[in-house]
Amino acid sequence: MGRFFYLQMVMAAPFLVVPAGMLAAPPAGSPSLTQVNDSVYRADGTVAKGTVLISWPAFTTPGGYAVAAGSLSVQLGRSGAFSASLAPNTGAQPALLYYKVIYQLGDDSVQPA
Numbered sequence: 138m139g140r141f142f143y144l145q146m147v148m149a150a151p152f153l154v155v156p157a158g159m160l161a162a163p164p165a166g167s168p169s170l171t172q173v174n175d176s177v178y179r180a181d182g183t184v185a186k187g188t189v190l191i192s193w194p195a196f197t198t199p200g201g202y203a204v205a206a207g208s209l210s211v212q213l214g215r216s217g218a219f220s221a222s223l224a225p226n227t228g229a230q231p232a233l234l235y236y237k238v239i240y241q242l243g244d245d246s247v248q249p250a
Contacts, residue, residue, distance in 0.1 A: 168202035170222040177217040177240065184217040186243035191221060193236050199228035 177185040192208040204224045211221050226234050239249050 168198045168200055168204070168224045171225050173219070173221045173223060175219050177213055177219050179242070185213055185240065186217070188212055188241045189219055189221075190239040190241060191223070191236055192239075193223075193226075194234065196224075196226060196234045197230045198224055198226070200225075 177189070179185050189211045190208065191211065193204070193206060195206040196204050198204060202224070209221060209223075211219060213219055223236060226236065237249070239247060241247055
């Protein structure tokens with residue numbers, strides 16, 4: 138019985154080895170980015186003026202792309218217009234990862250979000 142089991146293992150071994158080309162490797166390049174466009178208003182309904190600071194920790198996108206920790210500063214345009222391109226974080230690793238946003242408004246007020 139022992140020799141029969143050994144023979145089965147020897148016969149199955151070539152099928153258990155994964156060829157190098159089939160190993161999961163992180164994708165090359167960069168992830169497709171999500172475009173965030175909006176307008177920012179103050180609590181009293183007036184158009185906000187200033188800068189939006191966005192920061193994030195290192196993470197891996199659901200598509201397997203590694204994103205280094207970083208930050209982005211976006212100047213609010215006319216009518217409080219805001220536009221930024223960010224890597225998707227829904228389903229990213231580590232889980233429950235969020236972008237941190239701080240509004241630095243023209244009147245020197247700072248508002249975290």
